[in-house]
Amino acid sequence: MHTMMEYPLTLAPLLERAGKSFGGAEIASRLPDRSWRRYDYREFRRRSLALAECLLAAGIKKHERVATLMWNHYAHFETYFGVPLSGGILHPLNLRLHPNEIAFIVNHAQDRFLIVDDVLLPVLEKFREQVRFERIFVVRHSGPLPPGMEDYDEWLKQATGNVTLPALAENDGASMCYTSGTTGNPKGVIYAHRTVVLQSMAAAMVDTTAICRRDNILVASSMFHVNGWCLPYVAALVGAKLVLPGPLLDAESVLNILEDEKITIACGVPTIWMAVVEMLEKHPGRWKRAHDIRVMCGGSAAPEFLIRALDRHRIRLIHAWGMTETAPTATVSRLQPEMDNWPEDRKYAVRAKQGWPLPFVELRIMTPAGEAPHDGQAVGELECRGAWIAGSYYNAPGTDDRWSPDGWFRTGDMAAIDPDGCIRIADRSKDMIKSGGEWISSVDLENALISHPAVREAAVVAIHHPKWQERPLAVVVLRDHEKSSPEELRSFLGERFAKWQLPDDVVFVNQLPHTSTGKLLKAELRKQYATWKWSGV
Numbered sequence: 001m002h003t004m005m006e007y008p009l010t011l012a013p014l015l016e017r018a019g020k021s022f023g024g025a026e027i028a029s030r031l032p033d034r035s036w037r038r039y040d041y042r043e044f045r046r047r048s049l050a051l052a053e054c055l056l057a058a059g060i061k062k063h064e065r066v067a068t069l070m071w072n073h074y075a076h077f078e079t080y081f082g083v084p085l086s087g088g089i090l091h092p093l094n095l096r097l098h099p100n101e102i103a104f105i106v107n108h109a110q111d112r113f114l115i116v117d118d119v120l121l122p123v124l125e126k127f128r129e130q131v132r133f134e135r136i137f138v139v140r141h142s143g144p145l146p147p148g149m150e151d152y153d154e155w156l157k158q159a160t161g162n163v164t165l166p167a168l169a170e171n172d173g174a175s176m177c178y179t180s181g182t183t184g185n186p187k188g189v190i191y192a193h194r195t196v197v198l199q200s201m202a203a204a205m206v207d208t209t210a211i212c213r214r215d216n217i218l219v220a221s222s223m224f225h226v227n228g229w230c231l232p233y234v235a236a237l238v239g240a241k242l243v244l245p246g247p248l249l250d251a252e253s254v255l256n257i258l259e260d261e262k263i264t265i266a267c268g269v270p271t272i273w274m275a276v277v278e279m280l281e282k283h284p285g286r287w288k289r290a291h292d293i294r295v296m297c298g299g300s301a302a303p304e305f306l307i308r309a310l311d312r313h314r315i316r317l318i319h320a321w322g323m324t325e326t327a328p329t330a331t332v333s334r335l336q337p338e339m340d341n342w343p344e345d346r347k348y349a350v351r352a353k354q355g356w357p358l359p360f361v362e363l364r365i366m367t368p369a370g371e372a373p374h375d376g377q378a379v380g381e382l383e384c385r386g387a388w389i390a391g392s393y394y395n396a397p398g399t400d401d402r403w404s405p406d407g408w409f410r411t412g413d414m415a416a417i418d419p420d421g422c423i424r425i426a427d428r429s430k431d432m433i434k435s436g437g438e439w440i441s442s443v444d445l446e447n448a449l450i451s452h453p454a455v456r457e458a459a460v461v462a463i464h465h466p467k468w469q470e471r472p473l474a475v476v477v478l479r480d481h482e483k484s485s486p487e488e489l490r491s492f493l494g495e496r497f498a499k500w501q502l503p504d505d506v507v508f509v510n511q512l513p514h515t516s517t518g519k520l521l522k523a524e525l526r527k528q529y530a531t532w533k534w535s536g537v
Helices: 009-021 040-055 074-085 097-109 118-125 151-157 193-203 231-238 251-260 268-283 302-309 345-350 442-451 486-493 522-528
Strands: 027-032 035-039 065-069 091-094 113-117 135-139 173-178 188-192 218-220 242-244 265-268 291-295 315-320 329-333 361-367 380-386 407-417 423-428 433-435 438-439 455-465 469-479 505-509
Touching: 009 040, 009 074, 009 091, 009 193, 027 074, 027 291, 035 040, 035 151, 040 074, 065 118, 074 091, 074 173, 074 231, 074 407, 091 291, 097 173, 097 188, 113 118, 113 505, 118 135, 118 329, 135 151, 135 455, 173 193, 193 231, 193 329, 218 251, 242 291, 251 265, 251 268, 268 291, 268 302, 268 315, 268 407, 268 469, 302 315, 302 345, 361 407, 433 455, 433 469, 433 486, 442 455, 442 469, 455 522, 486 505
Parallel strands: 027 242, 065 091, 065 113, 091 173, 113 135, 218 242, 218 265, 265 291, 291 315, 469 505
Antiparallel strands: 027 035, 173 188, 315 329, 361 380, 380 407, 407 423, 433 438, 455 469
16 A cells, blocks of 8 residues: 655644745835835745744743733734744734733643843733743834843844754644633634644645735734734745734825735635725725725625625635634635626625535534524534534533534524525624624623622623724613713723723613513614614714
């Protein structure tokens, strides 16, 4: 019997190929001060290997975690390869979470080292007393180095370029991300080298996003969000020009980058593209870009009107769906050849769905009566399994119920599947709120509100918002003879939640609707406040 050569699917050969075959391809980073830093894959490979060498010299052991607290730029990209090649696991921290939540995540992951942007040191200070990093390396853009911290670029200069990297197995961890916003504590998912490599190869396929050497990629999704949706890895895999926008993602900045850097494919949550459309329609003719752009859009469902509006400006939105647990992309909505002659309205209806599973991903919908038919009508909980779908959470006992007895991951999303396999997300089973691509837990907000001495009962529901798609509205019943105000309750919540997680408005009512078993009728509240006019909008 003929046997194949043992060749593990790890990030090491991916980096080698990027540096040697595509050495002159550009990596452009916009820094917090709006200046640009440009270099190529040859230099990127050298610096990523220097980072791996320096981590080994610092004593990193296999599978130990290195945290990052950074915007999207060159140094963050270097950690995507340098940390896993040292045998460590990269752990990007979501800088938008509440400091207490970041501290919980750092401690749970047992992060040993931290690499942080100097402009984000104020964020670090808010939780630094609660965590213990052995060493902190600062990517300096301006200003002095704080005492007790080390300069990232100076540290890399210690590398000799002569180091033996540890042997890696494809199932070794490469990176990890934490879910945020679900009820209870955030949960960690570790992505193996094999996961990242397979996900990247699938993303480069023609029927998914067709990313190739000729593309110029803008990663406008945060690099702390599921590996920047894997696109930095895909860029290295195919040798595409990579553009990392730093912290500035306002519509004007994005449009300037799309034009100046000749971007052909970008990714980002719907909020970014809604603002882009608004800016384009406010300033017709200002941006002269003559080429088409493909936009990978996920995080929350993009409404059909947004897909149509972007088309008018030669920006073609491609719907995708995934989660932290699916590493991240599980489905992509690309029109099938048999739909070429369909009427435009019917095509848009398909593009507004979440699409078809990628190769090596399987989907089903389950109801209490068993698996539902794929008829486009029956709605049940979406379950998935596949080559890069998580099989467990990191060190999280009691979470086994997220996987079915036969090994499928229960997503918590309610969906229907068409006869041809296309999925449509109908709702979220746990009343989560998706605001600007970020999850907000209504249950956590409700529990906190009820702990206020003046509050008897509270419900938090997702209501449509013209900018953020959804925002939380709190509906509150006060205790007899008690008084409060929206400002007081928001201030109370602000002690334990990040500002963007707080309800935008608070409504006071005499009673909340309940089912016969006493459960809150949130569907009733969503219907009642569907046309809510947000204050300040």
